[in-house]
Amino acid sequence: MKKPVKKAVFPVAGLGTRFLPATKASPKEMLPIVDKPLIQYAVEEAVAAGIDVLVFVTSRTKRSIEDHFDKAYELETELQTRGKAETLRIVQNVVPPHVTCVFIRQAEALGLGHAVNCARSVIGDEPFAVVLADDMVDNGADGCLSQMIRVFDQWQCSVLGTERVDPSETQSYGIVQANPIQESLSKLDGIVEKPKPEDAPSNLAVVGRYILTPAIFDKLDKVTRGAGGEIQLTDAIAALLKDEPVLAYEFAGKRYDCGSKLGYLMATVEQGLKHEELRESFKAYLSSLRFD
Template identity: 65%
Template sequence: MLNVTKAVFPVAGLGTRFLPATKASPKEMLPIVDKPLIQYAVEEAIAAGITEMIFVTGRSKRAIEDHFDKSYEIEAELEARGKEKLLSLVRSIKPSHVDCFYVRQAEALGLGHAVLCAEKLVGDSPFAVVLADDLLDGRPPVLRQMIDVFDHYHTSVLGVEEIAPDESKSYGVIDGKQWEEDIFKLSGIVEKPAPADAPSRFGVVGRYVLKPRIFKHLRALRPGSGGELQLTDAIQSLLADEQVLAYRYSGTRFDCGSKLGYLKATVEFALRHPEVSSDFSEYLASRMPELQI
């Protein structure tokens, strides 16, 4: 059995659509209540059985390495002061059974190029690709759902959701036929088509479980606009060699690359946070009369 134990986190691109990345604050370090986006993504991967986190970073992403580095001094001080709760929180950032690896993408040349940068670390293993901008809230975690599909069919799996027709220009849109409930067999995939040209109403979100053959197709790609290599194009090419499935996941997606998606995620996660949920709920309730239209 091919176990999925590796995940690639492409974090070398530019900032969100509303806040550019800087050395001090790369987009993946934007907090949702009290944890950065990248922490939510890694926790989802850990819950799915992933033990090797591969970060494809750039010059502005040192903060991510620092975040997952072991804080010897802080842990020693908390332990000496008997702050067990805080000590447990610090150690939970990267559990001891999880390893983090980093590879630099010298230029932001597309998602496909970022994934290709991780080839030597991935090797001949199946692996996940996780885009931290897409905060997915599912029970069980969405990546766990997708790996279960991979384990059953032993084929690459793309996470998809139903989108409005006018949103097609923001997604890779799948073509294919339904195979089982929530599972589609791909015959094609189109990157950001116009609504009239979209082959379906299912768009790919930031979760993939891929077999290593994808690297062969990434290496064979010709750069497109801006010299970029698109993962979508490599998946389209992969279809000539093997079956690829799309899975309509169970859960809610927050597009934290947009202002509205980021704000929605902050509100939703604050309302369930044990320390602030009650006070925050009261605050929102006090604002409701002013918000009535």
Template identity: 60%
Template sequence: MQQKIRKAVLPVAGLGTRFLPATKANPKEMLPVVDKPLVQYAAEEAIAAGIEVLIFITGRNKRSIPDHFDKAYELETELESRGKMKRLDEVRGIIPKGVTCIYIRQAEAHGLGHAVGCAEAVVGNEPFAVMLADDLIDTNGVPCMKRMVERYERHGGSLIGVERVPQEHTERYGIVSTSDFRPRLGRVNAIVEKPKPENAPSNLGVVGRYILSPSIFQILRRTKPGAGGEVQLTDAIAELLAQESVFAYEFEGRRYDCGDKLGYLQATVEYALKHPELGPDFAAYLSRMQQSRPQQAIAGIR
């Protein structure tokens, strides 16, 4: 029986420079998609997968993240006095009972591998999840990390979330080569960080969902800076391959790259369209807008 995945690392120390000036004082992970910040979507996905401990790797100007997940006495009192019980339940339910939040300061930004390594003292000798809030994954059903935990419980080994990307975009991703690729799962033979299209071993791009063996920490301690002068988690996983099995999981659903302005806007539109309160009115608005401004081809966003 596999050891239970109890902890998830959420690296949230990035500067969010693509969204300046909006992120000058506000973390990019707190940018809202309709009515919830990106980091809350990631936390909810982790909790749905049975995660009990959320480990946030934070940096400067990230104070609003722990504030968001903390209890807000004044707000709750105000909502209760006004009889807004639905909103009160929403605020109180952001982190359910039994789930613990831990915040670790990454003093210097040395890359994703370095950020994950900062969690070693808290994770200890347990397998754990890594989730990047920038990658918002809509599965319209069972959340991506829950599916990955199920695969881990069945097969063991570390697990990397992947999706098929356009060949010309391989330089934006870590790319894996696999063998015995059954429906949505294959054994990883190699992983390369941001290869040129002509050198890419496949078009299976790594996205922000991982389940990793604690052995990764020992490797990260000796991993030298790689692409971009940063400690790459991809490089550490490449070394992990020599020690144990690593699998690639091709998730079901759609990923929105919310670290990119266009991806963020696409996510906002799509999540607004299916929002139980706003969806019908927003769809009607887009329809009217399309009729009045056909040259903008608004229908093409769906």
């Protein structure tokens, strides 16, 4: 029987060193884009795609993520007392009532592959999504995960979210070697973690969206530490390729690399220009700026 994708893993245990000192006491995933933290954008994308179990792989410094998705009794009571009905509605709908949040501690920072494997007991034998909040993808109502789940439903195999990058940037990504099947969809022949440009098999990069079959867990158990001394998810995917097909999907939408300061600023500006309450005044402000 075909099983739907109803669970998503959010690896959020990283230190966020590129944003220090802002992330010294606050997780990078809680950095706001206008009026919502990065992690909430990722969660909203998952919920819109039909995900109803959210698995956060955290560390001891990420308590504020748990608090953000928990019920805030004192705040809600205060908002209700003050008659702030719309603000109360926003706070109460950070996570819809039908969605379950699960929090798992990653005791050691051993890489993305290790973080995903930490969620094994919750995922069980079901296909699941992996969402990296650093990669914010905007495509209006048709989110990246929604697109990828449609591909999974048709092909019933693992799907990697990919996009073309400048060849000089391959050292920052997992890069795939793949043969096209149809527009925007290819079958993987191989995947390499952060190759030098001269060694890269292509410029088709895996970004922070995955749909994986549960067979990935056995591969994660067996892979040794790879690039950076970490357990790499790409190494497990390379091993999975020997047993079952894996697809690369070039999703529709704009990705912001919010793990970088420039990407974060770009996302903030462009989302501000789309914000219903702020866009006109923000646009006027930006138009008033003069650059030397």
